[in-house]
Amino acid sequence: MTSHIIGFLINPIAGMGGRVGLKGTDGVVEEAIRRGAKPIAPIRAESFLRKLKELIEYEKLEINLVTCRLNMGEDVVKKVGLKASYIDIPKSRNTTALDTMEAVKKFVLLNASVIVFVGGDGTARDVYNALKESNMLDIPILGVPSGVKIYSGVFAVTPEDAAYSLMEYLKGRASTMDLEILDIDEKAFREDRIDLKLYAYAKAIYIPFHIQSSKQLSPDTVDEVENQMGIARYIVETMDKNGIYILGPGTTVKRIADLLGIKKTLLGVDIYYKSIKVYNDVSEKEILNIIKNEDNVWIIVTPIGRQGILFGRGNQQISPEVIKRVGKDRIIVVATQRKLRDIADGVLRVDTQDPEVDNYLKGYIKVVIDYRTWRMVKIV
Amino acid sequence: MKRNPTAFLKEEYEELVRQGLNWTLKVLSSPSQPWAIVDGKKVLMMCANNYLGLANHPKVKQAAKEAIDKYGVGAGSDRSIAGNMEIHHELEETLAKFKRAEASLVFQTGYMANEGLIPQLAGKGDLIVSDELNHGSIIDGVRLSKADRAIYKHCDMEDLAKVLEEAEKHDPPYRRILIITDGVFSMDGDIAPLDQIAKLAEEHGAMVYVDDSHGEGVLGENGRGIVSHFKLSRDKVHVEMGTFSKAFGVIGGHITGSRDLYNFAYNKARTWLLSAAMTPVSAAAAKAAIEVLQEESWRVRKLWENTEYFKKAMQDLGFNTGKTQTPIIPVIVGEAMTARKLAERLFEEGVFGLPIFYPMVPRGTARIRVQMNAEFTKEDLDFAIEKFEKVGKELNII
Numbered sequence: 090m091t092s093h094i095i096g097f098l099i100n101p102i103a104g105m106g107g108r109v110g111l112k113g114t115d116g117v118v119e120e121a122i123r124r125g126a127k128p129i130a131p132i133r134a135e136s137f138l139r140k141l142k143e144l145i146e147y148e149k150l151e152i153n154l155v156t157c158r159l160n161m162g163e164d165v166v167k168k169v170g171l172k173a174s175y176i177d178i179p180k181s182r183n184t185t186a187l188d189t190m191e192a193v194k195k196f197v198l199l200n201a202s203v204i205v206f207v208g209g210d211g212t213a214r215d216v217y218n219a220l221k222e223s224n225m226l227d228i229p230i231l232g233v234p235s236g237v238k239i240y241s242g243v244f245a246v247t248p249e250d251a252a253y254s255l256m257e258y259l260k261g262r263a264s265t266m267d268l269e270i271l272d273i274d275e276k277a278f279r280e281d282r283i284d285l286k287l288y289a290y291a292k293a294i295y296i297p298f299h300i301q302s303s304k305q306l307s308p309d310t311v312d313e314v315e316n317q318m319g320i321a322r323y324i325v326e327t328m329d330k331n332g333i334y335i336l337g338p339g340t341t342v343k344r345i346a347d348l349l350g351i352k353k354t355l356l357g358v359d360i361y362y363k364s365i366k367v368y369n370d371v372s373e374k375e376i377l378n379i380i381k382n383e384d385n386v387w388i389i390v391t392p393i394g395r396q397g398i399l400f401g402r403g404n405q406q407i408s409p410e411v412i413k414r415v416g417k418d419r420i421i422v423v424a425t426q427r428k429l430r431d432i433a434d435g436v437l438r439v440d441t442q443d444p445e446v447d448n449y450l451k452g453y454i455k456v457v458i459d460y461r462t463w464r465m466v467k468i469v
Numbered sequence: 470m471k472r473n474p475t476a477f478l479k480e481e482y483e484e485l486v487r488q489g490l491n492w493t494l495k496v497l498s499s500p501s502q503p504w505a506i507v508d509g510k511k512v513l514m515m516c517a518n519n520y521l522g523l524a525n526h527p528k529v530k531q532a533a534k535e536a537i538d539k540y541g542v543g544a545g546s547d548r549s550i551a552g553n554m555e556i557h558h559e560l561e562e563t564l565a566k567f568k569r570a571e572a573s574l575v576f577q578t579g580y581m582a583n584e585g586l587i588p589q590l591a592g593k594g595d596l597i598v599s600d601e602l603n604h605g606s607i608i609d610g611v612r613l614s615k616a617d618r619a620i621y622k623h624c625d626m627e628d629l630a631k632v633l634e635e636a637e638k639h640d641p642p643y644r645r646i647l648i649i650t651d652g653v654f655s656m657d658g659d660i661a662p663l664d665q666i667a668k669l670a671e672e673h674g675a676m677v678y679v680d681d682s683h684g685e686g687v688l689g690e691n692g693r694g695i696v697s698h699f700k701l702s703r704d705k706v707h708v709e710m711g712t713f714s715k716a717f718g719v720i721g722g723h724i725t726g727s728r729d730l731y732n733f734a735y736n737k738a739r740t741w742l743l744s745a746a747m748t749p750v751s752a753a754a755a756k757a758a759i760e761v762l763q764e765e766s767w768r769v770r771k772l773w774e775n776t777e778y779f780k781k782a783m784q785d786l787g788f789n790t791g792k793t794q795t796p797i798i799p800v801i802v803g804e805a806m807t808a809r810k811l812a813e814r815l816f817e818e819g820v821f822g823l824p825i826f827y828p829m830v831p832r833g834t835a836r837i838r839v840q841m842n843a844e845f846t847k848e849d850l851d852f853a854i855e856k857f858e859k860v861g862k863e864l865n866i867i
Binding site for chain 1: 487488601616617618619620621622628631632635638806832
């Protein structure tokens with residue numbers, strides 16, 4: 090087996106704001122420290138590395154770990170007792186986003202075949218941007234969650250899960266797929282406004298979804314793309330030709346548009362109008378305008394990110410007003426089986442900024458999970 | 470394009486080996502019985518479905534021998550054409566009587582019963598509602614159907630109720646709704662709440678189908694199965710599916726219910742119609758097994774005594790046996806590597822248990838699945854418990 094080069098970095102300040110009520114550390118590190126914030130990232134990194142060490146020892150696998158100096162890798166890697174080589178970043182313990190980006194670029198130059206980072210959504214965004222600037226978006230990434238608020242799909246659910254995923258990837262048992270990076274404006278967030286956009290889709294490691302079945306002593310794997318195609322076929326078969334369909338962002342919904350042969354933005358909201366017309370990247374105002382005086386209106390939406398947020402994150406164009414106009418019975422939720430599995434607690438969440446609409450949406454909702462296949466999932 | 474027609478055989482096998490997902494087959498050179506010869510070594514058999522010890526019972530074997538003398542070894546044809554023998558009907562009548570049902574239809578295997586019948590019970594315009602942990606043969610049967618499918622959380626009645634409520638909103642209304650569940654789930658040994666399922670089904674006019682492979686000969690009055698266990702009537706549980714390969718110790722499957730079900734099934738199920746009849750040897754042996762079960766009612770009692778004894782001892786030692794309610798006792802150890810090592814070491818010590826890990830069960834819940842046997846003596850169980858204790862301590866599990 091060829092030995093993979095793993096680029097590993099820690100954003101040491103990720104997750105520090107949370108316990109002191111700062112919701113993120115972008116631009117307020119000193120304030121967080123002043124309030125007594127303790128670093129969380131090293132603890133998360135240690136959990137990840139300990140599990141990784143245990144797994145590679147068991148699998149007797151040689152790995153080639155490349156990491157940063159000081160608190161961006163070295164401290165924890167040495168504490169855990171893993172062998173690694175080091176790049177000369179950062180220069181001091183007061184790290185910034187720039188260090189993350191420089192480190193990623195250095196990993197690329199060293200031919201890293203995968204980049205693992207400990208951090209939050211902001212770190213994911215920085216890693217993505219560095220890869221983009223290096224023109225190497227083909228290198229898969231894996232997030233070890235440490236931020237205050239983590240919405241992006243590129244993160245494993247826990248540090249230990251991240252170690253499993255990495256191991257599966259190194260052993261050729263995992264593959265890669267495009268998963269979301271969400272971008273939150275932390276300044277707005279601290280002011281209790283949520284302004285979260287779907288920032289990009291990055292190539293991330295994912296473990297194929299094995300159907301877990303009692304007595305079935307052989308794994309039955311569901312391919313993510315095939316699963317999305319199955320969903321798309323069922324939706325297209327059951328669509329009303331005279332209906333107006335508001336299509337939310339994401340790859341699963343885009344697959345439906347692909348099957349219909351219409352253009353759809355990956356990150357925006359689009360409208361498929363009575364089988365004759367498509368409106369791309371529409372705003373809330375445009376949506377309300379198009380559906381004014383119409384009653385055959387539907388919303389097709391997939392939960393965003395690993396927190397399973399259905400409305401209010403990355404699709405704010407589908408506003409409380411739009412949801413009220415369309416009605417809960419005409420919301421078609423689609424999600425692959427892997428996506429549902431990866432959502433924390435297995436429940437969906439809504440945060441439309443309108444408590445009345447959030448309450449209206451709560452309860453169970455039908456989710457199409459494959460061709461002609463659905464289940465009921467709770468919205469909390 | 471130049472094709473290599475068979476390269477994938479080797480490639481895909483090797484891929485399975487690389488992933489550690491291939492099966493390495495162990496060979497028995499004795500009957501399946503408490504002490505069996507496996508890979509040349511005498512071991513305590515703790516992973517067989519032969520719960521009542523009927524696989525090697527003298528009366529069952531005798532019946533098989535007599536059937537060979539009377540009928541030969543094969544039926545010669547499909548039952549629909551020229552392979553329908555007296556012994557098939559005798560087996561069906563014996564079983565139906567035992568089950569206190571109108572009729573039972575025998576299939577060649579349980580797998581074929583599920584795969585053949587399910588797609589006939591629900592088709593286009595219908596809905597099949599299935600527990601998320603149902604057996605692969607149910608999943609495959611459902612796949613062959615043109616019906617919509619709804620999956621509900623394992624044994625979660627609130628979730629099932631929501632699915633049925635939602636189903637009523639479907640436009641146009643679903644013509645038929647079929648709820649399918651395993652009776653006993655074999656990874657955890659838990660029992661489906663069939664009474665509550667039947668109640669919910671009744672409210673929605675849904676049909677109830679239970680696969681009682683692991684409950685037959687185990688649950689209910691003298692092993693009559695899950696329908697008897699919950700004291701339900703046949704108009705509440707419409708299809709009881711089962712096998713002769715587990716507690717009955719032979720091979721074959723069946724569906725049990727009304728005469729209407731019988732007539733419908735043997736005219737529609739393609740696995741029944743298009744495959745040769747169960748051998749007369751198997752039919753005679755299965756019939757004898759049902760009779761022995763009734764004559765030797767101590768077997769079911771002993772199975773449960775052994776289950777309680779072993780389970781308690783394991784729990785006292787500090788092992789996690791999960792949520793089992795049946796003679797399937799999972800010994801949950803956590804990591805896959807621990808389960809593998811435990812199974813290996815136990816085998817060296819003379820105990821044969823099956824290690825099961827992700828993706829068959831969720832990560833972190835890898836286990837040895839132990840299955841009880843009515844023929845285990847107290848000495849056998851103490852032997853197993855002692856070995857589990859020894860190896861469990863060795864591997865820091867307890």
